Amino acid sequence: MALEIKNLVGGYSRIPVLKDISFQVKAGELVGLIGLNGAGKSTTINHVIDLLRPFSGEITLNGVNIQKDPVDYKKQIAYVPETPILYDELTLREHIELTIKAYELKHDDAWKRAHKLLKIFRLDNKLDWFPANFSKGMKQKVMICCALMIDAKLLIVDEPFYGLDPLAVHDLLELIEEKKKAGTAVLMSTHVLDTAQRYCDRFVLLANGKVRAHGTLEELRQKADRPDESLDDIYLSLA
Numbered sequence: 227m228a229l230e231i232k233n234l235v236g237g238y239s240r241i242p243v244l245k246d247i248s249f250q251v252k253a254g255e256l257v258g259l260i261g262l263n264g265a266g267k268s269t270t271i272n273h274v275i276d277l278l279r280p281f282s283g284e285i286t287l288n289g290v291n292i293q294k295d296p297v298d299y300k301k302q303i304a305y306v307p308e309t310p311i312l313y314d315e316l317t318l319r320e321h322i323e324l325t326i327k328a329y330e331l332k333h334d335d336a337w338k339r340a341h342k343l344l345k346i347f348r349l350d351n352k353l354d355w356f357p358a359n360f361s362k363g364m365k366q367k368v369m370i371c372c373a374l375m376i377d378a379k380l381l382i383v384d385e386p387f388y389g390l391d392p393l394a395v396h397d398l399l400e401l402i403e404e405k406k407k408a409g410t411a412v413l414m415s416t417h418v419l420d421t422a423q424r425y426c427d428r429f430v431l432l433a434n435g436k437v438r439a440h441g442t443l444e445e446l447r448q449k450a451d452r453p454d455e456s457l458d459d460i461y462l463s464l465a
C-alpha cells in the first residue's frame with residue numbers, strides 16, 4: 227500500500243472539517259477524489275502533504291508515518307496544487323533548480339526529465355521567463371513540470387485541469403498513465419467527472435468531511451443501486 231489514511235479527523239482550527247476519513251491509494255493506481263464544493267477534498271490533501279496536522283488518526287506512505295518522520299515522508303510526494311505557487315523573483319530555470327535541490331534529485335537526470343516535460347508543455351524556450359510573463363495556464367504547466375520531474379512514490383494533483391488547454395489536458399493524462407506504469411500512486415481531486423470516469427481506477431467520494439462512498443465505478447454503481455449509469459449520475463445520487 228502506498229498511501230494509507232486511517233480515521234483522519236482534521237481541519238483548520240479546533241472545529242474538525244474532516245470527521246473520519248479512511249482510504250488508501252495503491253502503487254500504480256489512480257484514485258479520483260470527488261465531492262461537492264466544500265466536501266473536504268483540498269483539506270484532505272493538505273493533511274496528506276503535511277500542511278495541516280491531524281487532530282487524530284494516522285497517515286502513512288509506504289509505511290513511513292507522517293508525524294514520526296515528516297522529512298522522509300514529504301520527499302516521497304510530488305504535488306500540483308489547485309492554484310499555482312511560483313516565486314515572482316525566480317525564473318522558470320530557477321524553479322527547476324529549486325525543485326532539484328528541495329528533493330535532492332540527481333542534477334543531470336532531473337534536467338533530462340525536465341527538458342522532456344518542458345518540451346511537451348511548450349515551455350522549453352521560456353527557461354529565462356519570470357512568473358509575471360506566464361498566463362494562468364502556463365503557470366499551471368510549470369507546476370506540473372516541476373512535480374512530474376520528481377521520481378515520487380505519490381503524485382497528488384488537485385484540480386489539475388482548471389485553466390489547461392485541451393492539448394495540455396491530454397498530455398497530462400498521458401503522463402499520469404506513464405507514472406502509474408512506473409508504479410507511482412496517484413491521487414487526483416477533480417470535478418471533471420467524465421475524464422475521471424475514463425481514467426481513474428477507483429474513486430473516493432467525500433461529503434461533509436466524510437467518505438460517502440469508495441471503490442471502482444462498478445462498486446459505486448452497486449452502492450447507488452444504479453447499474454450502467456455514468457459517474458456523473460451516481461455522484462448526483464450519492465453526494
Ligand code: ATP
Nearest residue numbers: 238239243261262263264265266267268269270432
Ligand atoms: P472545492 O471543490 O470547492 O475545492 P473542497 O472539497 O476542496 O471544495 P475544502 O476546500 O477542503 O473543500 O473545504 C472543506 C471545508 O473546509 C469548507 O467548509 C471550507 O469552508 C473549510 N475551509 C477550507 N479552507 C479553510 C481555511 N483556510 N480555513 C478555515 N476553513 C477552511
